[in-house]
Amino acid sequence: MLTLAIDTATKVCTVALCREKTILAEYTINMGHTHSEGLLPQLDQLLARTGVQKSEIxxxxxxxxPGSFTGLRIGLATAEAMAYSWQCYLHGVDTLKALAYNLPLEGVVLSPVLDAQKGNFYQALYQWENGKLVELAPVAVVSAEQALERMALTGTQSLLLGECDKLVKKGLPAFIKAAPEALRMPRACSAALLAQxxxxxxxxxxxxxxxxYYIRRSEAEELWEKKHKQ
Incomplete structure (x- = not known):
């Protein structure tokens, strides 16, 4: 199945083309640019360089x-418009679960995290077993301390992925390590493989x-509610 994948949930804007499990191309920008400006040019270049026709997807x-409220809306609106125009299937994937697809390694607990602001993180826990990704703990908004506690409760060596720099700077216990940086970032090819x-x-x-999948309300919504309660 020829799959086009889009991930704009974070400051990373990444798109990819996969045919079954083969990654044909991936185009990733990690500069924090506005996705509304960069996503369509990335998609155009991806298709142009691979020679893939829209009708083939x-x-x-x-x-x-979870992720950036604005980034998620941009990605979904673009994907819906293309799926409607090209009359192809559309599948939404969990951002954290897709991150776990970056590292199909058995014997460790994978803890993808994203910055949820105000000292909190979006976190879920996964483990690969016999080639399948198993969810050990669902997505939740947790503090740094809670994130480490959740990993400790598994009793297994754990690897951090995603936006984990703040956790790393706080210092990690011996049983937790950060994955290599190249494997931490969201990758559209992982979203494609998960969708398949x-x-x-x-x-x-x-x-x-x-x-x-917002999980929590945006800061704008919280401020609006606070203002109108006064």
Missing amino acids: ELIAVSMG DEFDADNDRKIFGLEP
């Missing part, structure tokens, strides 16, 4: 969160109606 994978594994022909025909 069978599945579009898009990262659904989760593919459901019936549900993935429903192009519209996907909702980003």
Whole structure:
């Protein structure tokens, strides 16, 4: 299945083309640029350099969160428009689960994290078993201390992925290490591979109606509620 993947959940803007498990191309920018300006040019260049025609794409994978509120909306709106125009399947993937696909390594607990602001993190825990990714703990908003505690409870060597610099700077216990930087960042090819594994022909025909996985309300919503309670 020829899959085009988009991940704009963080400051990283990444797009990829995969045919089954083969990565044909990936284009990643980690400069914190506005995704609304950079996403479409990246997609155009990806297709131009690979020579892939839009009509050949069978599945579009898009990262659904958690992550940046604005980035998620940009990615989803673009993916929906393309899926509708090209009449192909559309599948939303969990951003943290896709991060765990960066490192299909058994025998360790994978802890992808994203910055949730105000000293908090989005975190989930996964482990690869017999080639399948198993969820050990669901996505939650946790403090730095809680993130380390959740990993400690597994009793297994753990690897951090994603936006983990703040945790690393605080100092990590011996049983927790940060994955190499090249494997920490969101990668659209991982989103593509996850979407192929989760593919459901019936549900993935429903192009519209996907909702980003925000988990918490945006800061703007919280400020609005606080103002109107006064």
